[in-house]
Amino acid sequence: MAGRAAEPEVIWARPERTGRGPKPAHSRRDVVDAAVRIADAEGIDAVSMRRIAAELGCGTMSLYNYVPRKEDLYELMVDAASEEYELPAEPSGDWRADMTGIARQTRAIMERHPWLTRIMTTAYGFSPNALRFLEWCLGALTPLDADPGLKMQLIAMINGTVMATVRNEQAIAERARGLPWSEAEEQQVRGAYLAGQLMTGAYPHLAALIAASPAPVDTDEIFELTITRLLDSFTPRGA
Known part of the structure:
Protein backbone atom coordinates (compact mmCIF):
# COMPACT_ATOMS: atom_id res chain seq x y z
CA MET A 1 0.00 0.00 0.00
CA ALA A 2 1.37 3.36 -0.93
CA GLY A 3 2.31 5.68 1.89
CA ARG A 4 0.03 8.55 2.76
CA ALA A 5 0.67 11.66 0.68
CA ALA A 6 2.12 14.63 2.46
CA GLU A 7 -0.49 17.11 3.67
CA PRO A 8 -0.34 20.80 2.75
CA GLU A 9 1.28 22.97 5.36
CA VAL A 10 1.64 26.71 5.90
CA ILE A 11 5.12 27.62 7.07
CA TRP A 12 3.73 30.47 9.19
CA ALA A 13 1.66 28.00 11.20
CA ARG A 14 4.68 25.81 11.91
CA PRO A 15 6.38 26.63 15.24
CA GLU A 16 10.01 27.60 14.82
CA ARG A 17 10.91 25.31 17.72
CA THR A 18 8.94 23.02 20.00
CA GLY A 19 10.47 24.27 23.22
CA ARG A 20 12.10 20.91 23.97
CA GLY A 21 15.82 20.30 23.86
CA PRO A 22 18.68 22.79 23.67
CA LYS A 23 18.23 26.17 22.03
CA PRO A 24 19.04 25.97 18.30
CA ALA A 25 22.27 27.57 17.15
CA HIS A 26 20.41 29.57 14.49
CA SER A 27 16.96 30.99 13.88
CA ARG A 28 14.67 30.64 10.90
CA ARG A 29 15.43 34.27 10.10
CA ASP A 30 19.17 33.49 10.03
CA VAL A 31 18.48 30.92 7.33
CA VAL A 32 16.30 33.31 5.34
CA ASP A 33 18.76 36.21 5.61
CA ALA A 34 21.56 33.97 4.35
CA ALA A 35 19.41 32.83 1.44
CA VAL A 36 18.59 36.44 0.51
CA ARG A 37 22.27 37.43 0.65
CA ILE A 38 23.19 34.57 -1.66
CA ALA A 39 20.36 35.31 -4.09
CA ASP A 40 21.21 39.01 -4.18
CA ALA A 41 24.86 38.30 -4.91
CA GLU A 42 24.68 35.21 -7.13
CA GLY A 43 21.08 34.74 -8.27
CA ILE A 44 18.28 32.47 -7.10
CA ASP A 45 19.80 29.40 -8.78
CA ALA A 46 22.73 29.61 -6.35
CA VAL A 47 20.41 29.20 -3.35
CA SER A 48 20.47 25.68 -1.92
CA MET A 49 20.43 24.17 1.54
CA ARG A 50 24.06 23.14 1.07
CA ARG A 51 25.06 26.70 0.11
CA ILE A 52 23.13 28.23 3.02
CA ALA A 53 24.68 25.74 5.43
CA ALA A 54 28.14 26.77 4.24
CA GLU A 55 27.21 30.42 4.76
CA LEU A 56 26.04 29.73 8.33
CA GLY A 57 28.72 27.19 9.17
CA CYS A 58 26.36 24.35 10.05
CA GLY A 59 25.27 20.96 8.73
CA THR A 60 23.01 20.89 5.70
CA MET A 61 20.48 18.50 7.22
CA SER A 62 20.09 20.68 10.31
CA LEU A 63 18.53 23.41 8.16
CA TYR A 64 15.46 21.28 7.55
CA ASN A 65 14.60 21.75 11.22
CA TYR A 66 14.13 25.45 10.43
CA VAL A 67 12.73 25.25 6.89
CA PRO A 68 11.36 21.87 5.79
CA ARG A 69 10.97 22.57 2.04
CA LYS A 70 12.58 24.77 -0.58
CA GLU A 71 9.13 26.15 -1.41
CA ASP A 72 8.89 27.30 2.22
CA LEU A 73 12.29 28.96 1.89
CA TYR A 74 11.12 30.88 -1.18
CA GLU A 75 8.00 32.03 0.65
CA LEU A 76 10.10 33.21 3.58
CA MET A 77 12.44 35.05 1.22
CA VAL A 78 9.57 36.84 -0.52
CA ASP A 79 8.16 37.85 2.84
CA ALA A 80 11.55 39.15 3.97
CA ALA A 81 11.72 41.35 0.87
CA SER A 82 8.16 42.55 1.49
CA GLU A 83 9.29 43.78 4.88
Whole structure:
Protein backbone atom coordinates (compact mmCIF):
# COMPACT_ATOMS: atom_id res chain seq x y z
CA MET A 1 0.00 0.00 0.00
CA ALA A 2 1.37 3.36 -0.93
CA GLY A 3 2.31 5.68 1.89
CA ARG A 4 0.03 8.55 2.76
CA ALA A 5 0.67 11.66 0.68
CA ALA A 6 2.12 14.63 2.46
CA GLU A 7 -0.49 17.11 3.67
CA PRO A 8 -0.34 20.80 2.75
CA GLU A 9 1.28 22.97 5.36
CA VAL A 10 1.64 26.71 5.90
CA ILE A 11 5.12 27.62 7.07
CA TRP A 12 3.73 30.47 9.19
CA ALA A 13 1.66 28.00 11.20
CA ARG A 14 4.68 25.81 11.91
CA PRO A 15 6.38 26.63 15.24
CA GLU A 16 10.01 27.60 14.82
CA ARG A 17 10.91 25.31 17.72
CA THR A 18 8.94 23.02 20.00
CA GLY A 19 10.47 24.27 23.22
CA ARG A 20 12.10 20.91 23.97
CA GLY A 21 15.82 20.30 23.86
CA PRO A 22 18.68 22.79 23.67
CA LYS A 23 18.23 26.17 22.03
CA PRO A 24 19.04 25.97 18.30
CA ALA A 25 22.27 27.57 17.15
CA HIS A 26 20.41 29.57 14.49
CA SER A 27 16.96 30.99 13.88
CA ARG A 28 14.67 30.64 10.90
CA ARG A 29 15.43 34.27 10.10
CA ASP A 30 19.17 33.49 10.03
CA VAL A 31 18.48 30.92 7.33
CA VAL A 32 16.30 33.31 5.34
CA ASP A 33 18.76 36.21 5.61
CA ALA A 34 21.56 33.97 4.35
CA ALA A 35 19.41 32.83 1.44
CA VAL A 36 18.59 36.44 0.51
CA ARG A 37 22.27 37.43 0.65
CA ILE A 38 23.19 34.57 -1.66
CA ALA A 39 20.36 35.31 -4.09
CA ASP A 40 21.21 39.01 -4.18
CA ALA A 41 24.86 38.30 -4.91
CA GLU A 42 24.68 35.21 -7.13
CA GLY A 43 21.08 34.74 -8.27
CA ILE A 44 18.28 32.47 -7.10
CA ASP A 45 19.80 29.40 -8.78
CA ALA A 46 22.73 29.61 -6.35
CA VAL A 47 20.41 29.20 -3.35
CA SER A 48 20.47 25.68 -1.92
CA MET A 49 20.43 24.17 1.54
CA ARG A 50 24.06 23.14 1.07
CA ARG A 51 25.06 26.70 0.11
CA ILE A 52 23.13 28.23 3.02
CA ALA A 53 24.68 25.74 5.43
CA ALA A 54 28.14 26.77 4.24
CA GLU A 55 27.21 30.42 4.76
CA LEU A 56 26.04 29.73 8.33
CA GLY A 57 28.72 27.19 9.17
CA CYS A 58 26.36 24.35 10.05
CA GLY A 59 25.27 20.96 8.73
CA THR A 60 23.01 20.89 5.70
CA MET A 61 20.48 18.50 7.22
CA SER A 62 20.09 20.68 10.31
CA LEU A 63 18.53 23.41 8.16
CA TYR A 64 15.46 21.28 7.55
CA ASN A 65 14.60 21.75 11.22
CA TYR A 66 14.13 25.45 10.43
CA VAL A 67 12.73 25.25 6.89
CA PRO A 68 11.36 21.87 5.79
CA ARG A 69 10.97 22.57 2.04
CA LYS A 70 12.58 24.77 -0.58
CA GLU A 71 9.13 26.15 -1.41
CA ASP A 72 8.89 27.30 2.22
CA LEU A 73 12.29 28.96 1.89
CA TYR A 74 11.12 30.88 -1.18
CA GLU A 75 8.00 32.03 0.65
CA LEU A 76 10.10 33.21 3.58
CA MET A 77 12.44 35.05 1.22
CA VAL A 78 9.57 36.84 -0.52
CA ASP A 79 8.16 37.85 2.84
CA ALA A 80 11.55 39.15 3.97
CA ALA A 81 11.72 41.35 0.87
CA SER A 82 8.16 42.55 1.49
CA GLU A 83 9.29 43.78 4.88
CA GLU A 84 11.15 46.57 3.06
CA TYR A 85 7.94 48.45 2.24
CA GLU A 86 7.92 51.74 4.13
CA LEU A 87 4.23 52.12 4.96
CA PRO A 88 3.13 55.23 6.87
CA ALA A 89 1.02 54.70 9.97
CA GLU A 90 -1.96 56.07 8.04
CA PRO A 91 -2.60 56.57 4.31
CA SER A 92 -2.52 60.15 3.03
CA GLY A 93 -6.17 60.23 1.97
CA ASP A 94 -5.16 60.58 -1.70
CA TRP A 95 -5.56 57.04 -2.99
CA ARG A 96 -3.91 57.77 -6.34
CA ALA A 97 -0.80 59.25 -4.70
CA ASP A 98 -0.62 56.36 -2.22
CA MET A 99 -0.89 53.67 -4.90
CA THR A 100 1.63 55.46 -7.12
CA GLY A 101 4.02 55.43 -4.16
CA ILE A 102 3.36 51.70 -3.68
CA ALA A 103 4.15 51.04 -7.35
CA ARG A 104 7.43 52.91 -7.06
CA GLN A 105 8.39 51.05 -3.89
CA THR A 106 7.53 47.70 -5.48
CA ARG A 107 9.73 48.50 -8.46
CA ALA A 108 12.63 49.54 -6.21
CA ILE A 109 12.35 46.37 -4.09
CA MET A 110 12.30 44.15 -7.18
CA GLU A 111 15.32 45.96 -8.58
CA ARG A 112 17.22 45.45 -5.29
CA HIS A 113 16.28 41.76 -5.33
CA PRO A 114 16.19 40.68 -9.00
CA TRP A 115 15.33 37.09 -8.02
CA LEU A 116 11.88 38.17 -6.79
CA THR A 117 10.43 38.11 -10.29
CA ARG A 118 11.54 34.49 -10.60
CA ILE A 119 9.88 33.10 -7.50
CA MET A 120 7.03 35.44 -6.55
CA THR A 121 3.57 33.92 -6.79
CA THR A 122 0.09 34.73 -5.50
CA ALA A 123 0.37 31.60 -3.34
CA TYR A 124 2.65 33.65 -1.08
CA GLY A 125 0.03 36.38 -0.67
CA PHE A 126 -0.84 35.59 2.94
CA SER A 127 2.52 35.83 4.66
CA PRO A 128 2.82 38.32 7.56
CA ASN A 129 4.32 41.13 5.51
CA ALA A 130 2.07 40.43 2.54
CA LEU A 131 -0.95 40.78 4.82
CA ARG A 132 0.50 44.01 6.24
CA PHE A 133 0.94 45.32 2.69
CA LEU A 134 -2.55 44.28 1.58
CA GLU A 135 -4.24 45.77 4.65
CA TRP A 136 -2.45 49.09 4.15
CA CYS A 137 -3.33 49.22 0.45
CA LEU A 138 -7.00 48.50 1.14
CA GLY A 139 -6.96 51.27 3.73
CA ALA A 140 -5.38 53.63 1.21
CA LEU A 141 -8.15 52.76 -1.26
CA THR A 142 -10.93 53.65 1.19
CA PRO A 143 -11.65 56.97 -0.61
CA LEU A 144 -12.06 55.14 -3.95
CA ASP A 145 -15.76 54.57 -4.67
CA ALA A 146 -15.51 50.95 -5.79
CA ASP A 147 -16.45 47.56 -4.43
CA PRO A 148 -13.79 45.56 -2.52
CA GLY A 149 -13.30 43.10 -5.37
CA LEU A 150 -12.42 45.91 -7.76
CA LYS A 151 -9.94 47.31 -5.26
CA MET A 152 -8.25 43.92 -5.03
CA GLN A 153 -8.05 43.86 -8.83
CA LEU A 154 -6.34 47.26 -8.79
CA ILE A 155 -3.72 46.10 -6.27
CA ALA A 156 -3.10 42.93 -8.29
CA MET A 157 -2.83 44.87 -11.56
CA ILE A 158 -0.32 47.31 -10.09
CA ASN A 159 1.82 44.44 -8.82
CA GLY A 160 1.54 42.64 -12.16
CA THR A 161 2.42 45.76 -14.13
CA VAL A 162 5.47 46.46 -11.98
CA MET A 163 6.63 42.85 -12.21
CA ALA A 164 6.28 42.83 -16.00
CA THR A 165 8.19 46.12 -16.25
CA VAL A 166 11.05 44.95 -14.06
CA ARG A 167 11.26 41.53 -15.71
CA ASN A 168 11.50 43.15 -19.15
CA GLU A 169 14.28 45.44 -17.90
CA GLN A 170 16.07 42.43 -16.44
CA ALA A 171 15.78 40.50 -19.70
CA ILE A 172 17.26 43.41 -21.66
CA ALA A 173 20.11 43.77 -19.16
CA GLU A 174 20.80 40.01 -19.17
CA ARG A 175 20.95 39.97 -22.96
CA ALA A 176 23.25 43.00 -23.06
CA ARG A 177 25.70 41.32 -20.67
CA GLY A 178 26.06 38.44 -23.10
CA LEU A 179 26.89 40.57 -26.14
CA PRO A 180 30.50 41.08 -27.33
CA TRP A 181 29.72 44.72 -28.15
CA SER A 182 28.23 47.68 -26.31
CA GLU A 183 24.51 48.40 -26.02
CA ALA A 184 25.05 51.66 -27.93
CA GLU A 185 26.58 49.75 -30.85
CA GLU A 186 23.68 47.30 -30.76
CA GLN A 187 21.09 50.09 -30.84
CA GLN A 188 22.89 51.85 -33.69
CA VAL A 189 22.79 48.75 -35.87
CA ARG A 190 19.15 48.02 -35.03
CA GLY A 191 18.19 51.65 -35.58
CA ALA A 192 19.79 51.62 -39.03
CA TYR A 193 17.92 48.43 -39.94
CA LEU A 194 14.62 49.88 -38.75
CA ALA A 195 15.20 53.09 -40.73
CA GLY A 196 15.78 51.02 -43.84
CA GLN A 197 12.55 49.11 -43.31
CA LEU A 198 10.56 52.31 -42.82
CA MET A 199 11.95 53.75 -46.04
CA THR A 200 10.34 50.91 -48.02
CA GLY A 201 6.93 52.49 -47.39
CA ALA A 202 5.52 49.22 -46.05
CA TYR A 203 4.94 50.65 -42.58
CA PRO A 204 3.42 54.13 -43.00
CA HIS A 205 1.73 54.28 -39.60
CA LEU A 206 4.90 53.26 -37.78
CA ALA A 207 6.96 55.71 -39.83
CA ALA A 208 4.58 58.56 -38.93
CA LEU A 209 4.76 57.62 -35.26
CA ILE A 210 8.58 57.58 -35.16
CA ALA A 211 8.76 60.82 -37.14
CA ALA A 212 6.51 62.48 -34.55
CA SER A 213 8.42 61.03 -31.58
CA PRO A 214 12.11 60.76 -32.51
CA ALA A 215 13.38 61.04 -28.91
CA PRO A 216 14.68 57.85 -27.20
CA VAL A 217 12.27 56.06 -24.88
CA ASP A 218 12.71 57.01 -21.22
CA THR A 219 11.89 53.88 -19.23
CA ASP A 220 11.15 55.81 -16.03
CA GLU A 221 8.77 58.12 -17.88
CA ILE A 222 7.02 55.16 -19.50
CA PHE A 223 6.67 53.47 -16.11
CA GLU A 224 5.11 56.56 -14.53
CA LEU A 225 2.75 56.99 -17.49
CA THR A 226 1.71 53.34 -17.34
CA ILE A 227 0.82 53.56 -13.66
CA THR A 228 -1.04 56.84 -14.24
CA ARG A 229 -3.09 55.31 -17.06
CA LEU A 230 -3.84 52.28 -14.90
CA LEU A 231 -5.09 54.45 -12.05
CA ASP A 232 -7.11 56.54 -14.54
CA SER A 233 -9.01 53.40 -15.54
CA PHE A 234 -10.17 52.94 -11.95
CA THR A 235 -11.00 56.60 -11.30
CA PRO A 236 -14.77 57.32 -11.36
CA ARG A 237 -15.83 59.75 -14.05
CA GLY A 238 -15.87 63.32 -12.84
CA ALA A 239 -13.55 62.55 -9.91
